[in-house]
Amino acid sequence: MKKEGVVNPWEVSGDIDYNKLIKEFGTSAISDDIRKRLEKAHPLLRRGIYFSHRDFDKWLTAFDNKKKVSVLTGRGPSEKMHIGHLVPYLVAKSLQEQFNCDVCIPVSDDEKFYVKAGLSMEKAKEYAEDNILDLIALGFKPEKTKIFQDFVYTDIYKYAAMCAKEITYSEAKGIFGLKPENNIGWSFYPAMQAAHILFPQFKNGKHMTVVPVGIDQDPFIRLTRDIAESFNFDKPSALHAKFIPSLSGNSKMSSSDSTNDVIYLTDSPEEVKKKINKYAFSGGKDTLEEHRKLGGNPNIDVSFQYLRIMFEPDDKKLAQIEKDYKSGKLLSGELKSILIEKINAFLKEHQKAREKAKKELEKFILKS
Amino acid sequence: MKKEGVVNPWEVSGDIDYNKLIKEFGTSAISDDIRKRLEKAHPLLRRGIYFSHRDFDKWLTAFDNKKKVSVLTGRGPSEKMHIGHLVPYLVAKSLQEQFNCDVCIPVSDDEKFYVKAGLSMEKAKEYAEDNILDLIALGFKPEKTKIFQDFVYTDIYKYAAMCAKEITYSEAKGIFGLKPENNIGWSFYPAMQAAHILFPQFKNGKHMTVVPVGIDQDPFIRLTRDIAESFNFDKPSALHAKFIPSLSGNSKMSSSDSTNDVIYLTDSPEEVKKKINKYAFSGGKDTLEEHRKLGGNPNIDVSFQYLRIMFEPDDKKLAQIEKDYKSGKLLSGELKSILIEKINAFLKEHQKAREKAKKELEKFILKS
Numbered sequence A, B: 001m002k003k004e005g006v007v008n009p010w011e012v013s014g015d016i017d018y019n020k021l022i023k024e025f026g027t028s029a030i031s032d033d034i035r036k037r038l039e040k041a042h043p044l045l046r047r048g049i050y051f052s053h054r055d056f057d058k059w060l061t062a063f064d065n066k067k068k069v070s071v072l073t074g075r076g077p078s079e080k081m082h083i084g085h086l087v088p089y090l091v092a093k094s095l096q097e098q099f100n101c102d103v104c105i106p107v108s109d110d111e112k113f114y115v116k117a118g119l120s121m122e123k124a125k126e127y128a129e130d131n132i133l134d135l136i137a138l139g140f141k142p143e144k145t146k147i148f149q150d151f152v153y154t155d156i157y158k159y160a161a162m163c164a165k166e167i168t169y170s171e172a173k174g175i176f177g178l179k180p181e182n183n184i185g186w187s188f189y190p191a192m193q194a195a196h197i198l199f200p201q202f203k204n205g206k207h208m209t210v211v212p213v214g215i216d217q218d219p220f221i222r223l224t225r226d227i228a229e230s231f232n233f234d235k236p237s238a239l240h241a242k243f244i245p246s247l248s249g250n251s252k253m254s255s256s257d258s259t260n261d262v263i264y265l266t267d268s269p270e271e272v273k274k275k276i277n278k279y280a281f282s283g284g285k286d287t288l289e290e291h292r293k294l295g296g297n298p299n300i301d302v303s304f305q306y307l308r309i310m311f312e313p314d315d316k317k318l319a320q321i322e323k324d325y326k327s328g329k330l331l332s333g334e335l336k337s338i339l340i341e342k343i344n345a346f347l348k349e350h351q352k353a354r355e356k357a358k359k360e361l362e363k364f365i366l367k368s
Helices: A018-025 A033-034 A056-064 A083-099 A109-115 A123-137 A156-164 A169-176 A184-203 A216-230 A271-278 A288-295 A301-310 A313-328 A332-357 B018-025 B032-036 B057-066 B083-099 B111-116 B121-137 B156-164 B167-176 B186-203 B215-231 B269-279 B288-294 B302-311 B315-327 B331-358
Strands: A006-008 A009-014 A052-056 A069-072 A102-107 A145-149 A208-213 A237-241 B007-008 B010-012 B048-052 B069-072 B102-106 B144-148 B208-214 B237-241
Touching: A006 B018, A009 A056, A009 B111, A018 A216, A052 A056, A052 A216, A052 A313, A056 A069, A056 A208, A069 A083, A069 B208, A069 B237, A083 A102, A083 A237, A083 A301, A102 A123, A102 A184, A109 A123, A109 A184, A109 B156, A123 A145, A123 A237, A123 A332, A123 B102, A123 B156, A156 A184, A156 A216, A156 A271, A156 A301, A156 B156, A156 B186, A169 A184, A169 A216, A169 B144, A184 A216, A184 B048, A184 B156, A184 B167, A208 A216, A208 A313, A208 B083, A216 A237, A271 A332, A271 B186, A301 A313, A301 A332, A301 B048, A301 B208, A313 A332, B032 B057, B048 B057, B057 B208, B057 B237, B069 B186, B083 B102, B083 B208, B083 B237, B083 B302, B111 B121, B111 B186, B111 B237, B121 B144, B121 B331, B156 B186, B156 B215, B156 B331, B167 B215, B186 B208, B186 B215, B208 B215, B215 B237, B269 B331, B302 B315, B302 B331
Parallel strands: A069 A102, A069 A208, A102 A145, A208 A237, B069 B102, B069 B208, B102 B144, B208 B237
Antiparallel strands: A006 A009, A052 A237, B007 B010, B048 B237
16 A cells, blocks of 8 residues: 655655655756756766756856856765765766866754754764765865865854844744754754855855755755845755665665665675665565566666666666566576675775775865 | 833833842842952942842852852943943953953854844944954953954854753743744854853863843843753852943933933043933932032932942042032032043043054954
8 A cells, every 4th residue: 555655854755756746845847958968967867866956957057158156965964874875965076077066065063963862062073074084085076175064164153143144933943843842053053054055155156056955855945045035146056856765665765774774885895785685675576487477676676776876877787787677587686786796896995985085184174 | 100120131121129139030139248258349349239149159169269260241242332331341350350360251243143133244243343342441351351252253153052952942932032033043042142151161161150240131141050060060150230220310221222321432521521411310409409408319310320330439439429419518510520520531541442452352352
């Protein structure tokens, strides 16, 4: 039985009808025209994982008109990052490569601190420092990329204050689901988030910024678009992603899932192999005979989805895998092996780059 | 007809029964024992303008036991400061002289910005910069005094965040009278204020801090005392002042009064003379004959009160003036002349010191 999809900033569950979401949220579907302009882009953009946008056409046109454009994508730091967390940064990096534009990544150690009971400020800062290594490891251009933590680059408070003055408690309550028993840091955070989104314009003047986010985060974009005018800024543009399933096929991979349900960027090759073989939801048939005869279903197969989303960028190879899986030629175990190899190759490079990143912090980090 | 007194952080009006306030707020009267320990202190402390306290006896005892003590008194910046604004700083300076202790003065340009509709951040910062000159001009010891603006020393955001996590929106709402239509900077400000009060301990470790404030501000002290334990800090101590009347005799001198009702620190000698002669509420009789016969009432005479509060530190001279005024020997105009001379002498020195302060900023100002 299907459970109707629920999508808001606090809950993502059930079967999600993305076309319905576009209507509900009042966003635009990413058109073929836009997709053509992103031909060289990351599979996430080319293959429809990013499915909706606000004013991204204007962002592209600004670029075509030789105007400044930039990418902004924040990080709410967690103990360690998993592959699902990479989605917006892979897109940011891809846009930076194609358009040679600035990327800014604010890391909200303050939000984590406000929202998570019992988490110390020191711990929140440690999470941020850890995650920043993963972000740098992705290979952003140092001269065009700025990363900052709210508790280190405290000058962000000034910009948050400017945004705060434009947001009433009622508005924040409505959009962020604030409760009276939440602490007042939490109720201030919407201003900090708006300051993050507008930061490229606060720093470099009015220009088009695009923010890749999960569609559930759109209410925050909308709030920031509403207040952008107060500063005579361009309304920030957005690219909205579908949710990346967890290994077991839950709608949205999350740090709160069991550690067996996600693949961490620090997992060893053995852990990856074990997790995928044991937990990755399969679209294959129950028996070998049945599978050979009827074939697997790539649409519900998590391993295939991971290949499609980020681990097999070659469209021809992906098409072949899909065809072979559907026909029954490729078995579930074989499909899993392909993914395991791909992920482990990625993680090997990533983990090396992460070590190197420790020496490159200075180039990326913004301080007050 | 008497109007019953109203005292809370948003309203001070009517006839105020200070003994009743001590009961209502649950504070302690300043005892003779405490007053004896402050024999050399400013008239404001000696003459009962500071009338109530929380744990100030503990502060004095900590000092006697050779433990670190400090004074903290904030400033909500305004376009220009008037003599009523000086009350807590004169006391802070006097305590610094007697006890050779640190003084910290946070200047909340952010609060002013959040609370005052239409006020730009630049303007709020200008107010702060202007007021800081007046504070430095009072003659604090540069090596033991730190002044900072929230929008300049933005590292204060970290401490505010730590306090914010300990304060729910309900609590802040109750104590600060927050409304849903207030902006979320406003609702965050209680955390910033608590961070100010605890700042000496955040910076220098657990010790007794005393905060001289108007009694109407006590709810904020109470809130901060409640959360001090979360950081294993000493509960901040407080000294509570009565209100300084405006020239026309209103309960509390305020920047929102008519400019003719207050004396600014930048007023010229002529302005001072004109304001006092024309607007200072007199306790004298209506006619010369009557006054000579019945005498004046110093208790309701604003000029006499100003002498008592801060402009005639010599107890003998003050007693003589009081006696002569009561007896009818001293006329209202003569009493006003004494005050005019005293204020102008003070302002002449102050305005000189204020000019000098422009070159001394570096010694006092804390930056991130």
